Amino acid sequence: MIEFDDVHKAYRVGGRDVAALQPTRLTIAAGRIFGLIGHSGAGKSTLLRLINRLEEPSGGRVLVEGVDVATLDGEGLRRLRQRIGMIFQHFNLLASKTVADNVALPLKLAGELPRREIDARVARLLARVGLAEHAGKYPAQLSGGQKQRVGIARALATEPSILLCDEATSALDPQTTASVLQLLAELNRELNLTIVLITHEMEVIRRVCDRVAVLDAGAIVEEGPVAEVFLHPRHPTTRRLVSEAEHLDEREQVDDFAHVPGRILRLTVQGEATYAPLLGRLARETGVDYSILAGRIDRIRDQPYGQLTLALSGGDLDQALSRLQAAEVQVEVLR
């Protein structure tokens, strides 16, 4: 578990303090994948680096598994960092070392295992990330996705309980991004690994995260389960991030539908109910006509969801609304 207790951070720039992070309270549960999303300069990178003390807080406490990281001495900080793996947008692999030597580096630095055991663990990690046959290559010979897999293997070498991901998929193409996220989700389950990832893409959050916090100008403006935040964004920044991912903007939409007759509703369904023959039944039983104005049907992690914007007209509207509510559908009346 990671806790931020009124943590804030300011940098001195040209004699003035510039706040990078406003006083922040946040709890990240163990074994979960927690996403921090925000545009560049929102403070997410600072927040992430406070966890392994690559950044020192200006005030407040950061607790990792109950320990205030600010109280650790040099040796204690080294032990903490061995329990927290980290991967990076630009991979940060050593160009002068082979793939195997890169993965072995954290173990070599820790200096606790004999060479034979290090070699065995490196081979096991490379096999797990699907790079067993590339052990002797240099990073320059690998593709971006392969480099990030090496980064992941390296971050897991000391068998940490926490993995920090700094825009880990931002330099990758969509297909590679999907496979790297898939790998992170698997590792989360297999190793009960706590993953904290930062990104500017809602798509990344939707695919792998359990919970998400939205950062804007150094403050957390919204925080909750991904389904909640993603399907019912409240803060303008969250809405913008969601609409960037979905290529739709609800405000524009409602304006576009000015000429559409009837009530305009937005229905949200989650889980198995997503696949129920809801609308046909509704039309038959209440006599309303519906037209679908916009919609998205996809998954949040493994959970299916549907979100449809409908225009309803004719028939018994009130009855239709109460039927929808009874069928575990969240209804928002837009007009």
Next chain:
Amino acid sequence: MEALFANLDWYEIGIAGLDTLLMLGGSLLFTVLLGLPLGVLLFLCGPHQLLANRPLYGLLSLLVNLLRSLPFIILLIVMIPVTLLLAGTSLGVAGAIPPLVAGATPFFARLVETALREVDRGIIEATQAMGATTRQIVWNALLPEARPGIIAAVTVTAITLVSYTAMAGVVGAGGLGDLAIRFGYQRFQTDVMVVTVALLLALVQVLQNLGDRLVVHFSRK
């Protein structure tokens, strides 16, 4: 043909060549041994680096700049008391090595500092995140990553030392450059001049080629 190279004394040239190689080898060894740690220290103390220390960086920087701004021929003479202390003599090959090292070390240290600055900051951050100490970061990340740059720095320094050795004749150290000045220039023996310069050129070519090959080998691109 005989008349054209009438002044050539191959024994003399052989001795001079050996002196040049001895001065080069000896001074390069000590230059690297002293300049590499100095360059690492300069880098670490520099602004925004791991051991950022403005007063220390300012002091080291001033010292380096001072030694680099002295003309080598002056250094050679100014250093005589120190040379006596270190080498037991201020003459000959042994007497030339301390001033050569004093002249080349600050130059090499600056090149090392520059090579280390070329290492991506992300590499340092990644190694820090693994729980490495500063010493471990230097040995396991900075030096291996900067190796091609450091080899290039050694190459440039070696070639600079070759030209410095020409002035070592002032303390009687001999060498090819000294031969070129005393016989080729002062006695108008053009043949000696041509042969010594050709030999120095060959030496520089060999050093540069060797350095370039090593840089390519260690670049891992």
